[in-house]
Amino acid sequence: MLYFTRWKALGIILTALIVCLFAVPNFFPEARVKTWPAWAQRRLVLGLDLQGGSSLQLEVDSNYVKKEKLDQIRDDVRRVLREAKIVYTGLVTKGDAVEVRVKDADVQTTLAKLRDLAQPIGGLMGSSGQRDIEVADAGGGLIRLSIPEPAMIDRLRKTIEQSIQIVEKRVNELGTVEPIIQRQGNDRILVQVPGLQDPTHLKELLGKTAKMEFRMVDPSVPLDQAQQGGLPPDTEFLPAATPPPPGYVVKKQVLVAGGDLTDAQATFDQRTNEPVVSFKFNTSGARKFAQATQENVGLPFAIILDNKVISAPVIREPITGGQGQISGSFTVQSANDLAILLRAGALPAPLTVVEERTVGPGLGQDSIEKGELAAYVGSIMVVVFMLLTYRLFGVFANIAVCINVAMIFGLLSLLSATLTLPGIAGIVLTVGIAVDSNVLIYERIREELRGGRSPISAIDAGFKRALATILDSNITTFIAAAVLFMIGTGPVRGFAVTLGIGIITTVFTAFTMTRLIVAWWVQWKRPKTVPI
Amino acid sequence: MTTTQLVLISLGVLIAVLTVVSVLGLLPSLRIVPDDTHFDFTQFRRISFPISATLSIIAIVLFFTHGLNFGIDFRGGTLMEVRAKSGTADLAQMRTTLGSLGLGEVQLQQFGGAADVLLRVAEQPGGDKAQQEAVDKVRAALGDSVEYRRVEVVGPRVSGELLGWGMAGLMLAIIAILVYLWFRFEWQFALGAMIANVHDIVLTIGFMSISQVDFDLTSIAALLTILGYSLNDTVVIYDRIREMLRRYKKMPMPQLLNESINSTLSRSIITHLTVTLALLALLLFGGHAIHSFTAVMMFGVVLVGTYTSIFIAAPILIYLGVGEHREDAREEAAPAKKNKA
Numbered sequence: 001m002l003y004f005t006r007w008k009a010l011g012i013i014l015t016a017l018i019v020c021l022f023a024v025p026n027f028f029p030e031a032r033v034k035t036w037p038a039w040a041q042r043r044l045v046l047g048l049d050l051q052g053g054s055s056l057q058l059e060v061d062s063n064y065v066k067k068e069k070l071d072q073i074r075d076d077v078r079r080v081l082r083e084a085k086i087v088y089t090g091l092v093t094k095g096d097a098v099e100v101r102v103k104d105a106d107v108q109t110t111l112a113k114l115r116d117l118a119q120p121i122g123g124l125m126g127s128s129g130q131r132d133i134e135v136a137d138a139g140g141g142l143i144r145l146s147i148p149e150p151a152m153i154d155r156l157r158k159t160i161e162q163s164i165q166i167v168e169k170r171v172n173e174l175g176t177v178e179p180i181i182q183r184q185g186n187d188r189i190l191v192q193v194p195g196l197q198d199p200t201h202l203k204e205l206l207g208k209t210a211k212m213e214f215r216m217v218d219p220s221v222p223l224d225q226a227q228q229g230g231l232p233p234d235t236e237f238l239p240a241a242t243p244p245p246p247g248y249v250v251k252k253q254v255l256v257a258g259g260d261l262t263d264a265q266a267t268f269d270q271r272t273n274e275p276v277v278s279f280k281f282n283t284s285g286a287r288k289f290a291q292a293t294q295e296n297v298g299l300p301f302a303i304i305l306d307n308k309v310i311s312a313p314v315i316r317e318p319i320t321g322g323q324g325q326i327s328g329s330f331t332v333q334s335a336n337d338l339a340i341l342l343r344a345g346a347l348p349a350p351l352t353v354v355e356e357r358t359v360g361p362g363l364g365q366d367s368i369e370k371g372e373l374a375a376y377v378g379s380i381m382v383v384v385f386m387l388l389t390y391r392l393f394g395v396f397a398n399i400a401v402c403i404n405v406a407m408i409f410g411l412l413s414l415l416s417a418t419l420t421l422p423g424i425a426g427i428v429l430t431v432g433i434a435v436d437s438n439v440l441i442y443e444r445i446r447e448e449l450r451g452g453r454s455p456i457s458a459i460d461a462g463f464k465r466a467l468a469t470i471l472d473s474n475i476t477t478f479i480a481a482a483v484l485f486m487i488g489t490g491p492v493r494g495f496a497v498t499l500g501i502g503i504i505t506t507v508f509t510a511f512t513m514t515r516l517i518v519a520w521w522v523q524w525k526r527p528k529t530v531p532i
Numbered sequence: 533m534t535t536t537q538l539v540l541i542s543l544g545v546l547i548a549v550l551t552v553v554s555v556l557g558l559l560p561s562l563r564i565v566p567d568d569t570h571f572d573f574t575q576f577r578r579i580s581f582p583i584s585a586t587l588s589i590i591a592i593v594l595f596f597t598h599g600l601n602f603g604i605d606f607r608g609g610t611l612m613e614v615r616a617k618s619g620t621a622d623l624a625q626m627r628t629t630l631g632s633l634g635l636g637e638v639q640l641q642q643f644g645g646a647a648d649v650l651l652r653v654a655e656q657p658g659g660d661k662a663q664q665e666a667v668d669k670v671r672a673a674l675g676d677s678v679e680y681r682r683v684e685v686v687g688p689r690v691s692g693e694l695l696g697w698g699m700a701g702l703m704l705a706i707i708a709i710l711v712y713l714w715f716r717f718e719w720q721f722a723l724g725a726m727i728a729n730v731h732d733i734v735l736t737i738g739f740m741s742i743s744q745v746d747f748d749l750t751s752i753a754a755l756l757t758i759l760g761y762s763l764n765d766t767v768v769i770y771d772r773i774r775e776m777l778r779r780y781k782k783m784p785m786p787q788l789l790n791e792s793i794n795s796t797l798s799r800s801i802i803t804h805l806t807v808t809l810a811l812l813a814l815l816l817f818g819g820h821a822i823h824s825f826t827a828v829m830m831f832g833v834v835l836v837g838t839y840t841s842i843f844i845a846a847p848i849l850i851y852l853g854v855g856e857h858r859e860d861a862r863e864e865a866a867p868a869k870k871n872k873a
Contacts, residue, residue: 049821057690059660197680200668354660354687356667363613363681363821370819373536378813380543382806384550388562389802391554398551422750425814425822429757429829432810433764436803440768443799450567469771472716473764479708480760484753487701492753499757531557 002460002519012512016403019505023409043413047420049491050368052361053194058167058206058351060187065159065349066096066152073133073145074098076117084113097146104141111135114145121154156187162348164189169344170205189351197360209306209350210341212258214289217300217312221249241308242329248309250302255292260285264342266335269327275335278325279342286322294318303328305338357490371424378428379405386435390442393532396521397438400514404434407505408498417501420494430502433477437510441466442532455530456522463515470510478503564805565798573793574786577847584731584844591738598741603748604684606698608655608691610667613682614674616647623649626674633669644820648681660687698752702733705756709763717770720852725766728845732762736832745824754825758832761807765800765841772796773846777855785855789846800838808834 004012025033025043033041048055070093077100081088086109091100102110118131132151138144147155160183167189171179180192196202218235231237231249239247263280281289292301293315302312303326311328330338383401386394408427412419445462453461481503484496521527553559604611616622623640626649630638639652653670656662667685686694706729713722736758740747772792780788811834814826849855 059689198671200671203664352660352687353664353685355690356664356683356685358680358683360679360681362615362679367819367821370817370821374814374817374819376540377543377817378810380540380547381809381813383547384543385806385809387547387550387554388559389564391559391561392557395551395554398547421819421821422753422825425818425825428810428814429807432807433761433803435806436764436799439799439802439806443796443802446567446798447795465775469768472771473767475712476709476763476767477757477760479712480705480756480763483701483705483708484756486704487697488749488753492749495753495757499760 002456002463002515002522004516004519009516012516016407016509016513019410019414020403020406021410022414023406023412026409026413042416044409045416045418046364046368047418047423047491047494048192048194048357048364049359049420050364050371051194052197052359052364053192054196054199054202054356054358055193055490056191056199056203056206056353057184057355058189058191059354060156060159060163060189061350061352062152062156062187065156066147067093068349069147069152069155070096070098073117073147077114077145080113080117081110084109086110086113097144099138099142099144101141102143107137107141107143110143111137114143117145121151153186159348160187160189163351166345166347167191167206167351170340171202173340173344174202174205188354195361197358199356199358203353203356205337205340206351207353208341209347210258210344211306211346212261212342213304214255214257214292215253215302215304216251216255216292216296217302218249218251219300238302238304238307238309241305241310248302248312250304250309255301256281256285256288258342258346260288261342264339266330266332266339267325269325272327274327275330275332276325276327277330277335277338277342278323281322283322286320289322289324290318290320293320305341310338367421371421375424375428379431382431382435386438390438391531392521393438393442393518396514396517397435397442399517400438400509401431401434403513404502404505404509405431407508408502411501411505412498415497415501417497418494419498420491422491423494423498426495426498426502430499430506434502434506434509437466437470437474437506438514440470441510441514445530446532449530449532455527459518459522459530463518467511470507474503474507565801567798569794569797570790571794571797572790573842574789574847574850576843577850580839580843580847584735587738588731588734591734591741594738594741598744600737600741600747601744603746603751604652604686604691605748606691606695608663608686608688610651610653610663610670610686611682611684612651612653612667612670612680614649614651614678615645615681616649616678618647618677620646621649621678626651629673630670633666633673635666635669638670649678655688655691660689663687694749698749701752702755702759705759706730709759713767713770717774718854720849720854721770721774724845724848724852724854725763725770727848728766728840729759729763731844732758732832732836732840735836736828739831740828743827745828750822750825751828754828754832757829758837761833762837762840765803765837766845768799769793769796769841769846773849773854785850788855789849793842793846797842800842804834804838 022042025036025041033043074091074093077098078091081100086102086106089101092098114135118133118135121130121132130148130150132147132154134146134148136144136146164181164183168181171181171191171193176193177195179194180190182190184190191202191206193199193202218232221231221235234252235249236252237247237249260281261279262282265278267276267278268274269276297315297318300312300314302309304310310326326338383398386397388394390397405427408430441462444466445459448458448461449455478500481496481500485493485500488496550559621642623642627638627640630640630651635653635656637654641650641652642648643650651670653666656666663685667683671680706726709729710722710726713725733755736755740751745751769792772795773789776783776788776792783791808830811826811830814822815830818826
């Protein structure tokens with residue numbers, strides 16, 4: 001236990017030294033570190049609770065996604081049955097399914113036709129063999145089409161992936177520093193923006209679907225009649241974004257959609273000096289828009305965002321250049337926001353904020369100071385206590401603890417782990433528990449001495465017996481830390497990380513550094529008594 | 533130079549002096565626990581078991597009658613920490629302003645300095661959107677008169693999930709540790725450790741119920757840490773018991789347990805003193821953000837953890853039948869001992 005080959009000793013010291021060195025970038029200003037080679041740039045990341053910032057959790061409206069899919073199925077069923085000239089009645093969306101009734105004689109052909117609608121989940125590469133629509137014969141000529149659970153999950157996953165791209169674009173437009181945007185679970189997105197104090201504006205931007213449509217207004221229907229529900233089948237009533245008037249009757253057919261926009265900018269109207277949003281279409285959008293405006297000169301068309309009419313200008317002349325501008329009693333801010341939303345594109349489904357955690361920079365700074373103070377005081381008290389209890393061996397223990405803490409910071413930097421306030425608490429606790437490994441060893445050595453062994457044999461036996469115990473007792477704590485890492489988020493996770501890493505370094509130092517130090521001392525002194 | 537820096541520097545100097553003195557071998561030895569203790573810990577089980585049982589029942593009754601003070605992590609709603617820019621927060625005025633928003637009861641609580649106010653808005657009916665509207669209303673009502681130091685809004689769906697995850701995590705940890713101990717020791721040890729574990733958690737929950745500290749995700753973290761450390765202690769004693777079982781085939785169980793506990797007593801106490809020192813520093817200087825976290829930990833690790841390992845986890849092995857068949861096991865154990873030597 002007390003004999004180390006030269007190479008082994010060297011290996012231990014080098015390992016400890018290299019791990020400690022990874023902590024070095026944390027002591028230099030960030031700008032300076034940026035000029036270093038890439039492998040040396042890794043450093044601790046301060047959690048939002050320490051540096052201040054805002055963390056939002058957004059949820060995709062899964063009911064909306066399901067409804068969209070069911071609507072699409074319903075339209076497909078109508079088309080297929082019409083093409084096949086099958087007479088049907090009662091095509092409705094009912095709960096989680098689309099139902100249609102056909103004559104008994106047609107049931108088999110209808111089932112066959114409708115089953116062709118189903119696609120394999122995950123495209124052609126999908127190997128599950130499952131399909132995205134389940135077509136069932138409910139008896140009595142009733143056919144029910146539903147979406148199986150895996151298909152729904154697949155669809156949500158795709159929706160989330162698309163949404164993340166849009167959210168990224170929108171957040172980046174705010175010009176914030178290093179935002180984090182990631183998927184959480186099946187239907188959530190986590191957005192973390194360091195330094196953001198008031199997320200109200202961000203929430204506004206993310207809370208809009210930004211589905212943009214250009215449609216024709218139907219001026220032939222009076223508004224009061226429209227509000228009572230007496231509408232021609234191909235039109236609908238949509239409220240105005242800024243009444244009066246309360247709303248417009250618009251055609252359901254979409255002339256051009258927001259997906260055809262290539263650019264949008266907030267500018268000022270040259271004549272009225274009001275804030276407006278100018279936009280550009282891509283080629284196909286420009287062609288569609290040109291054709292629509294040519295056919296409808298003199299009639300009003302509606303610019304619709306998220307089912308609200310922003311404005312409804314009259315087409316004075318055909319617009320063929322693929323460019324235009326939207327004016328609709330904007331402020332500079334709202335014009336800017338609309339431009340951002342149009343540039344970033346529409347979300348595939350609405351997002352709801354389900355969790356918000358914001359920490360102001362003042363509290364963050366306070367937490368850092370308090371955490372640091374607690375860490376210093378805690379460590380110093382432990383160090384003094386060890387000196388008073390074990391004297392020379394206390395010095396050994398303190399050297400080991402210092403190396404231990406340096407290694408924790410090294411590993412945390414290497415992993416670019418997030419340091420949170422509970423994380424600092426975890427480090428302080430690790431100091432408390434790290435000395436425990438030394439206590440176990442020393443107490444065992446004392447026991448062996450009392451048992452009548454010679455100093456060297458007692459030290460040897462003490463290490464041998466104590467190390468097994470150290471391993472056992474630390475693994476249980478490590479299991480707790482691992483579970484905490486799995487279930488925790490944010491600050492709590494930071495605690496789990498420091499605790500877990502602390503346990504690893506503690507076991508490492510107990511097995512190597514402490515032993516090495518004591519072994520050297522024994523070699524050097526050849527002690528007749530052990531001052532422990 | 534601030535006072536803090538002065539204190540830290542003087543403590544540093546103290547360490548340097550102590551280190552030099554220790555290396556020179558001039559420091560007198562500090563014996564916290566005498567070398568040869570012979571306390572009859574196992575006998576004490578006739579008192580400790582009924583006490584623990586009573587306390588556990590009280591804790592459970594408290595949990596059901598008093599309940600836990602669920603924080604917004606698990607209950608949903610809004611929590612805000614604001615600091616009045618004027619230097620002193622006018623609680624009465626804030627109460628009137630916020631009371632008129634129609635958000636139900638808004639709890640205001642002064643903490644720390646005169647300017648700091650903790651503000652709680654209960655979960656609003658109407659799902660996730662309603663919570664967002666509530667926080668927007670509060671922000672609008674308080675406006676620029678305060679600095680928003682912390683804002684947390686948790687919707688009903690998330691709070692339900694967090695609670696579920698927290699509880700599942702606690703269960704998972706207990707089971708994982710149980711399985712590990714089962715592999716390393718015999719099943720009786722695993723069972724004994726688990727009983728001790730559940731005892732720790734029940735008592736700590738009772739403490740949280742009495743003290744009404746916020747029960748949130750950090751509390752779950754505290755519970756898990758308590759669990760880890762209490763086990764750490766239990767495992768150290770169990771390790772020794774196992775070793776003694778191999779060495780002394782004929783020693784009666786109560787005596788064997790006593791010897792094991794007594795021989796690890798010094799370690800138990802010294803380690804708990806160091807952990808207590810670390811926790812004390814966090815409790816006194818760590819700020820209110822981790823105050824309840826460390827308070828719970830202090831109770832669990834320091835008071836309950838040590839007590840459980842010594843007075844519950846070890847003596848319970850008698851009832852679980854550990855060491856009853858040692859005479860039969862002699863042949864199996866003998867080669868194992870030879871390997872060790």
